[in-house]
Amino acid sequence: MIFDPPFIAKTVTPGEPLTAQAWNDIVTALGQVHQHLENTEATALRVQVAAQDIDLRQVRVTALREDGIAFDAVPPVPPLTQHVFGGLRAGSYQLRVEAPGYQVATTNVTVPSATVTNVPLTASGGFMPALFGLELGQALGALGDAQIAVARVLDVTGTDVPPANPGAQYGSSRVLMQLPPPGTPVATGQGVQLVIAAVLSAQASVEVPSLAGLSLPEAQKALESLGLVLGKVTTKQTRTA
The missing domain is CATH 2.60.40.1120 (Carboxypeptidase-like, regulatory domain)
Known part of the structure; x- marks a missing residue:
């Protein structure tokens, strides 16, 4: 900011009279400051x-x-x-x-x-939604709505799950991790990754019958009738009085 005429800062001692010229200089300077502020606001x-x-x-x-x-x-x-x-x-x-x-x-x-x-502003892609805890089908639907491509889906055992056709067995598997994190902008064509829970498969089981008192061939035959295989057999000698 330039003052016209130039402003000269001059101090006075207590009791010293203030001349008309000094007062006019103060008023002029204040007017210029006010004008400068108005001009600054006008050019905001x-x-x-x-x-x-x-x-x-x-x-x-x-x-x-x-x-x-x-x-x-x-x-x-x-x-x-x-x-x-x-x-x-x-x-x-x-x-x-x-x-x-x-x-x-x-x-x-x-x-x-x-x-x-x-x-x-126009978005150049989508923004990663929060997917943690969602079932895989729901997560893939949310990504599709956001027009975000899925590059890879893994379960916690490291098994690749095809994103386009994960199979009914993975439908209820929940998302445990997502890359990138929620809210991150994802450019068009950039793929994201998901980690989901592994599918638990139940195996058939049978109750092992009591084999006490049976001979070895009898015990083996009883197990085979239930679809079981006799494993390693150890023998123990007992002393008689």
Whole structure:
């Protein structure tokens, strides 16, 4: 800020009279400060970024002046929603708005501007939903709704499960891990990964009958009748009195 005429800071001692010229200098300087503040407010630029569920703290808004100098806007502090440039020099600017998961948007503005500049953003892909605890069928449906491709599905034993046709046995397996985490932007064509619970298979079982008092051939025949196989047999000698 330049004062005209130049402002000279001059102190006085207590009791010293204040001359008319000194008083006029003070009034003139205050008037120039007031005018400067008015001009600064007049050349402020407000930008409203429009995108559903976007985190405005992750949005960067830049104004590029005709001479190549760039300025960054001050991001909003909730509950405010507008990015603000303060004290831009009058002239033409190109606004550039960028945020993770969205296409870069540009628009031309002229400062001063009495209106808020609205800049819509278009998502460049989807955002990873929260899938932990969902059944695999539900998780795949949520990813399909978000237009996110699935690159790989594994169960906890390391078995690959085909994402396009996981089979009925995996329908109720729940998601234990997802990559990337929820809320992460996923670019078009980028695949995500899921880890699900393994399928538990129940095996048939039979009750082993009592074989006490049977001879070895009799015990073997009794087990075979139940579909069981006699394993290793050990013998023990007993002393008789």
